[in-house]
Amino acid sequence: MRPPWQEGHFVGGHLVLDLTNTVFSRAQPVDEGELLKTSSDVLTWCVSSGLFDEIPVVPTNGLVQDVQTVREQAWAVLDAVACGAAPPPEPLGALLERAGAGVRTGHVHVDGTADWALPGAIPSALALMAVQALFTLPRDRLRACGRCGWLFLDSSRGGRRRWCSMSTCGNREKASRHRVAG
Ligand SMILES: [Zn+2]
Numbered sequence: 001m002r003p004p005w006q007e008g009h010f011v012g013g014h015l016v017l018d019l020t021n022t023v024f025s026r027a028q029p030v031d032e033g034e035l036l037k038t039s040s041d042v043l044t045w046c047v048s049s050g051l052f053d054e055i056p057v058v059p060t061n062g063l064v065q066d067v068q069t070v071r072e073q074a075w076a077v078l079d080a081v082a083c084g085a086a087p088p089p090e091p092l093g094a095l096l097e098r099a100g101a102g103v104r105t106g107h108v109h110v111d112g113t114a115d116w117a118l119p120g121a122i123p124s125a126l127a128l129m130a131v132q133a134l135f136t137l138p139r140d141r142l143r144a145c146g147r148c149g150w151l152f153l154d155s156s157r158g159g160r161r162r163w164c165s166m167s168t169c170g171n172r173e174k175a176s177r178h179r180v181a182g
Helices: 016-018 039-049 063-082 087-106 122-136 166-181
Strands: 142-144 152-153
Touching: 016 039, 016 063, 016 152, 039 063, 039 152, 063 087, 063 122, 063 142, 063 152, 087 122
Parallel strands: none
Antiparallel strands: 142 152
16 A cells, blocks of 8 residues: 555455545545545555556656546446446446557557556556446446445445445444434
8 A cells, every 4th residue: 555545445346446436425526525636646546556566657747637537437337337227328438438549559458457657548547447347347246335425346245235344434324323323
């Protein structure tokens, strides 16, 4: 983990789900709870998520905006799936186009690697991974946290996980129930 990132930011069970969770809460406007504010935030996130090991020297103009755009498109697509709906065509089409552009130039590879130092490689690779996630993640196990809206893969045996994390949202839910009961 590279600061400011902590284990609690990576509870989605998949890199793309963790990317969609780089806002404080889906229950509040994204700009107020933005966790990817600077290019350093983006690059340290990429290392912490395991996208690459060493931070490459990349052109940072547009990087934050492009990664935020991919994140919001991935969230729109995967949140719809988590809710049992069809993926909305506009953000899905945009992800396919960005992924396709990276693949066509040869800068982004289907094994999840890319020539990271090239402009646009990081957002294109993330877009490709989002498309892969849509087609490969088990849809019946994709969930949105009942409190904060973060997306996660429910790998529990019974398949009844409701919270992104018991130590944050799960406990708050218990606490609020307790208050109501008391
Ligand atoms: Zn939550």
